Amino acid sequence: MSVSPNTRPVGQKPPFWRDRAKRALIFQLLLVAAVAAFLLYIVGNTQDNLSARGITTGFGFLGNTAGFGIVQSLIDYSSQSTYGRTFLVGLLNTLLVGGLGVVAATFIGFIVGIARLSPNWLLARLATAYIETFRNIPLLLQIFFWYYAVLRTLPSARDSLAFGEVIFLNVRGLYLPEPLFESGFGLIPATFIVAIIASIALVIWNRRRHEATGKRLPAYWISFALIFGLPLLVMFATGVPITWDVPELRGFNFRGGITVIPEFLALWLALSIYTASFIAEIVRSGIQAISHGQTEAAQALSLPRNLVLRLVVIPQALRVIIPPLTSQYLNLIKNSSLATAIGYPDLVSVFAGTTLNQTGQAIEVIAMTMAVYLTISLLVSMFMNWFNARVALVER
């Protein structure tokens, strides 16, 4: 009987390519080497190209004067400001449209999502039509629609659409009255903060008392009254220390008040409406994911209907809703970079657009822009992991 050539004498180690651990090590070393070689190749090429074009790398350009104006900025900015300031203005504008977009999209999305589950046939169909229309049309197209087909065709300043003679809408934007705070106004925000702290204390005390004695106060209603009633009371007590600066037509344009530029309006509308259609679907599936048995069991315990919703359905639905919801918020903030297509001065538009074209510092500018979005994504996913760990079902 011949010995097969594959048989090894006992005790001898297999060759290294049969050893899984060694194979993994070699493979990973090869991967590192390949990636390093690729990066070196790219860096070398880039350096050659940059020196051929006479561009010096580095972030020194951030201190140079930008020399261009920005139509909307939340901080002081003029064409004499530096590129570093431009970056900040763009970042703040991105956060502004992102933040307001998140609020509006959540509001519309929850209403439409709940309407889709309504027993009212017509309402449910209208909500479905909304979702299927807006989520199947590209966002950029919707932005163009609101900007070029709606806001750019509005009448001029003289023939503005007026809402109650205080709000005006025309081709140059939306004009809102601006509140001017007089002395003594500081008391109102202070009361507001005190009311919030008092409400939190009340809710905690109420929960402890409920657990100890079984008695409970309608703490949510009381805190609602505290948070909104107390500042209002103080406001009237101090004689309403607010005056409104109402926009007025002078010559060819409006003076005074707050001006909302049409680029912002178009972007904000499109982002909110588009993202709301996704949020509505998330809300619907979150509520539907709660099995009917949960509601029935809660009713069998003779919990009143509002407590069934608040203590049983909503906490469980939120567990399903919040992770996809945060990723929609993230999408909205990333999508706000489409601002560049209509000229809203967001980060991509003023920094990765104008600044890049003027300075030619492509690598630094793109890297800084990407770093901003990556940081936002990272923060949001950190929040999501924290939240998931907090609400995850503890299983046996």
Place this chain on the structure above:
Amino acid sequence: MIHNQTIIEQRPAPSSSVGPVAWLRGNLFNGPINTIFTLIGLYILYLLVVPTVQWAFINANWVGTTRDDCSREGACWVFVNARFTQFIYGLYPRTEIWRANIVFAGFFTLIAWLAIPRLPFKRWVAVFALVGFPVVAYVLLHGGYFDLPRVPTHRWGGLMLTLLLATVGMVGALPIGIVLALGRRSNMPIVKSFCVVFIEFWRGVPLITVLFMASVMLPLFLPSGISVDRLVRALIGLTLFQSAYMAEVIRGGLQAIPKGQEEAAAALGMTYWKRMGLIVLPQALKMMIPGIVNTFISLFKDTTLVMIIGLFDLLGIVQAALSDSRWLGFSLEGYVFAAFMFWIFCFSMSRYSQYLERKLHTGHKR
């Protein structure tokens, strides 16, 4: 034994429990709050539908060649009519459009063949669609072979370019996505961290910065003297971006396969690639199809962003046509047409994905 011989004849159910009246009561007017909602809904419907129908159909102008054929009371579809060829093929030479038509026909035939479950030879059709057809399509569209005149890529555009970007981006992203997803689940720490960083990087940045990067930074990365076509640069950006999203869809599918499958394959002495290629991936891919279709829908919508770096996809060419001085002021018509085209594609794909989800809702559910 029947005592009472007369049997009362069967009567129809009262109209309050069956029929249209009952339906109205049950679904629209059951209670004061619902009645208010119904009335508000009807009012919204009235506000939306009546002006839209009047604008788009009743007062619209359909035939003609110039803007003078439009009465301006309703939609001027003459504009879309006059520009239709451009919207579909971009600036592709008129005499060569038959080539694009052949590619369109082949594309839709292959898609239909793969999408309809009853048709046979799926595997061979899929291999042809992934390997043979791209070559045929490139030869036909680009030309330069077999006496076909060359059509440079900057003349490609319209719906043709949109479909091309979406399909190539998708087909390119699938293999990269599979590798990334397998790498992310790997036991090897360096491979795993590479894949995690790669995926999270592309998922964390907006597509528009990726396209900017592809159009501004890619030329810097290559040795001087080598220039890459603008379309190819956009495709590279789209593919890398898409592959990260694809990897996450595939990872979800892989996670849904019970661990016992892989362990059983390992117990039979299969190597890693055999375990993945023969046991895990075939089962996982089946479950991933709805997710892949959904990613494709978002890629299809995202291709509109290429107009920002100067390519004329469907939206880009509509936008360009709107600034034509002979047709100023028809932006609404142009956008409605483009929206309708995108909507048809996306809606039918999402319906197909829902159908697949129902059809594949077997097997792994316990």
